[in-house]
Amino acid sequence: MYSTAGMETHRLPIYQTYGHLTRDEEAPVPTPIGAWEEKEEDNIDENVYRGDWADLPELILEKIYSTLNMSQRYAASQVCRNWYYAFHLPASWHTFVFDDHTLTRRKYNYYSGWTHMLDHLRTQMCLSTVGKHFKALIFAPETNFYNLYEFMSMISYYAETKHHALLSGLGSKVHTLRYTFPCSQATRDEDARLYGTGDHHRPSQENTLDQCTTMTHLTIINATKYICPLLHLTTFVNLKVLVVSPQNIGDDVIKALADSNLAHLHIVQNRYTPVDVVAVLQADTISRVIELYKDTLRVYGHTCLPRYHQAKSFHDRMDSWLLLMCRQSPNLETLMIRERISTATCLLIAHARPTLKHLYIRRNAVILRCDWGYNPEWSSEFYAWLKSCAQSYDEVEKEIAAMLGQSHWTMLSDKEYRNIKQTFVQFGQSDQ
Numbered sequence: 261m262y263s264t265a266g267m268e269t270h271r272l273p274i275y276q277t278y279g280h281l282t283r284d285e286e287a288p289v290p291t292p293i294g295a296w297e298e299k300e301e302d303n304i305d306e307n308v309y310r311g312d313w314a315d316l317p318e319l320i321l322e323k324i325y326s327t328l329n330m331s332q333r334y335a336a337s338q339v340c341r342n343w344y345y346a347f348h349l350p351a352s353w354h355t356f357v358f359d360d361h362t363l364t365r366r367k368y369n370y371y372s373g374w375t376h377m378l379d380h381l382r383t384q385m386c387l388s389t390v391g392k393h394f395k396a397l398i399f400a401p402e403t404n405f406y407n408l409y410e411f412m413s414m415i416s417y418y419a420e421t422k423h424h425a426l427l428s429g430l431g432s433k434v435h436t437l438r439y440t441f442p443c444s445q446a447t448r449d450e451d452a453r454l455y456g457t458g459d460h461h462r463p464s465q466e467n468t469l470d471q472c473t474t475m476t477h478l479t480i481i482n483a484t485k486y487i488c489p490l491l492h493l494t495t496f497v498n499l500k501v502l503v504v505s506p507q508n509i510g511d512d513v514i515k516a517l518a519d520s521n522l523a524h525l526h527i528v529q530n531r532y533t534p535v536d537v538v539a540v541l542q543a544d545t546i547s548r549v550i551e552l553y554k555d556t557l558r559v560y561g562h563t564c565l566p567r568y569h570q571a572k573s574f575h576d577r578m579d580s581w582l583l584l585m586c587r588q589s590p591n592l593e594t595l596m597i598r599e600r601i602s603t604a605t606c607l608l609i610a611h612a613r614p615t616l617k618h619l620y621i622r623r624n625a626v627i628l629r630c631d632w633g634y635n636p637e638w639s640s641e642f643y644a645w646l647k648s649c650a651q652s653y654d655e656v657e658k659e660i661a662a663m664l665g666q667s668h669w670t671m672l673s674d675k676e677y678r679n680i681k682q683t684f685v686q687f688g689q690s691d692q
Contacts, residue, residue, distance in 0.1 A: 313339070313340075314339070314340040314341075314342050314343070315342065316342070318346060318349060321342070321343065321346035321349070321352070322346065322349055322351040322352050324336070325346060325347065325349075325352035325353075326351070326352060326354065326355050329357060329359070329362070330361075330362050330363065331361075333347060333352070334347075348389075348390070350390075350393040351393075352393075353390040353393040353394065354393060354394070354395040354396060355395070355396045355398065356394050356396070356397055356398070357398045357399075357400060358397070358398070358399050358400065358408070358411060359399075359400040359401075360376055360400075360403060360404055360407070361376055363378060363379055363382045363383045363386055363411070364376035364377055364378055364379060364407065365377060365379045365382075375404070376404070376407070377404075377406075377407065378406075378407040378410045378411060380410070380414070383411065383414055384414070387414065387415065387418060387430060391415075391418075391429075391430040391431075392428070392429035392430055392432070392433070393433070394430075394431065394433065394434055395433050395434060395435055395436065396434070396435070396436040396437075396438070397434055397436070397437050397438070398436075398438045399438065399439040415430065415431060418430050419431040419432075434475060435475050435476050435477065436475065436476075436477055437475060437478065438479060439480075439483075475496050475498065475499060476498055476499060476500045476501065477499075477500065477501045478493070478496065478499055478501070478502050478503070478504075479502075479503040479504075480493070480503070480504050480505070480508060481503065481504070481505050481528055481530070482505050482507075482530070482532045482533070483505065483508055484507060484508060485507075485532075485534070486507065486534060487507045487510075487534065488507065488508060489508060489509060489510035489512065489513050490504075490508045490509070490513070491512065491513060491516075493508075493509070493513055493517070494513060494516035494517060494520065496520075497520070497521065498521065499520065499521065499522055500521065500522065500523045500524065501522075501523065501524045501526075502517070502522055502524070502525050502526070503526040503528055504525075504526070504527060504528070505527070505528060505529065505533060506527050506529055506533060507533065507534055509527065514548065514552070515552070518552035518553065524559075543578065543581050546578065546581040546582070546584070546585050547581070549585065550584065550585055550588050550589070553589075554585075554588045554589050555589075555590075555591070556591065557585075557589045557591060557592055558591050558592060558593045558594065559592075559593065559594040559595075560585070560589075560592065560594070560595055560596070561594065561595055561596020561597065561598075561620065562596060562598050562599075563596065563678075563680065564598075564678060565598065565622075565674055565677070565678060566598055566599065570599060570600040570625070571600070572600065572627070574602070574631040574632075577599070577600055577601060578599055578601070579601050579602060579605040579631075579632075582597065582599075582601065582605065582609060583605065583608050583609055583612060586609050586612045586613040586616075587612050587613070589613075592613055592615075592616065593615070593616065593617045593618065594616070594617060594618040594619075594620075595609070595613075595616060595618070595619050595620070596618075596620040596680070597609075597620065597621045597622070597625075598622050598625060598677065599625060600625045600626075600627065601621075601625065601626060601627070602626065602627045602628075602629050602630065602631050602632075602650065603626055603627065603628055603629065603630070603649075603650040603651075603653065603656045604629070604630040604631065604632050604646055604647075604650040605632070606621060606626060606656055606660060607646060607649060607650065607656060607659060607660065608632070608646070610659070610660040610663040610664055611663055614663050614664060614665070616664055619660070619664065619669070620672055620677060620680060621671050621672065622671065622672060622673075622674065622677050623653070623671035623672060623673060624673070624674055626653070626671060628650070628651065628652075628653065629650060630646060630647045630650035630651070632646070653671070657669055657670050657671065
């Protein structure tokens with residue numbers, strides 16, 4: 261005999277019992293008594309107004325759909341008839357985001373296990389239904405380049421052939437294309453798996469770009485690891501803003517862009533830019549800018565801080581070339597100087613172009629001296645004034661403020677120069 265005193269007992273749920281069943285009858289699933297009894301706090305009062313979610317206007321529904329991914333849009337379309345109708349509105353598909361799970365299906369790979377592969381039938385149905393409404397194509401960082409290659413190839417093929425009426429107009433409205441590489445050398449994960457395409461990815465990118473004839477803004481940063489000028493950048497007749505890395509732009513590209521309608525050109529270098537193509541301000545660079553853009557140049561400068569050696573000698577610096585650019589560019593409004601110059605050069609720049617609205621100069625790069633020789637075009641009084649004011653930073657700032665018509669003007673510290681907020685164009689997007 262075992263004693264049950266002091267032992268903890270557990271009560272089993274009580275199930276409903278049924279009588280004897282014949283062979284043709286099916287026993288119901290036993291259910292605990294009281295399992296389906298409604299609680300008082302769960303009672304829903306139908307008289308309480310909770311909003312007309314089914315009657316939202318189309319503008320609001322289009323805004324909601326524009327923030328959802330593919331699977332979320334499908335789930336939202338099942339809410340009601342009005343939301344299903346908004347699912348097919350053109351504005352709901354103006355922005356299309358492609359990632360690792362977009363239009364894919366799971367497939368077992370002997371080497372990699374279960375992976376998400378692009379479903380060509382679903383992709384064709386999607387492009388034929390809403391592809392003509394795309395205005396912004398955003399490619400999120402992906403680990404499977406093969407899916408991206410296949411998707412770009414399908415878009416390029418359908419846009420070129422136009423063999424089906426449902427696919428007409430595909431890519432004709434695209435004005436923005438954003439592509440982000442998943443690789444990050446700074447925070448590199450050695451366990452991450454990347455599936456390549458065997459050097460077929462870049463041609464598919466170029467073919468996709470060829471179909472975006474109405475594009476006005478284009479940002480391509482570090483598209484290649486080594487020097488590879490992209491001549492396709494010159495084929496966009498409506499392009500207004502171009503943001504590109506220095507290794508993807510060469511002499512031929514610069515000359516072709518000079519004859520285009522491009523209004524803003526940003527050359528961006530970062531930690532991934534090859535060392536041999538770092539944008540160092542040189543005489544031939546400024547001379548080419550003066551030759552090609554002197555009549556339309558409004559903004560010129562280098563953001564961030566220089567990470568290369570700068571000469572101290574006047575003949576090795578860019579003082580004379582910067583002054584020449586200011587004299588030759590009548591529409592210049594903004595000038596950013598991070599290179600080493602003298603205080604006399606600062607005064608001459610402000611004197612040569614008093615119409616400047618913004619003049620940014622790094623204080624740590626300014627040398628306190630007047631290393632300019634006498635110019636026959638100057639009067640003796642002007643040269644004496646230049647040599648006198650160039651001996652003091654405070655006098656230079658006061659004189660520049662007076663010439664520019666500003667109440668206060670100062671040189672910037674490295675931190676202030678690094679935090680300059682561009683109000684005209686910030687990497688291809690207007691700040692308003």
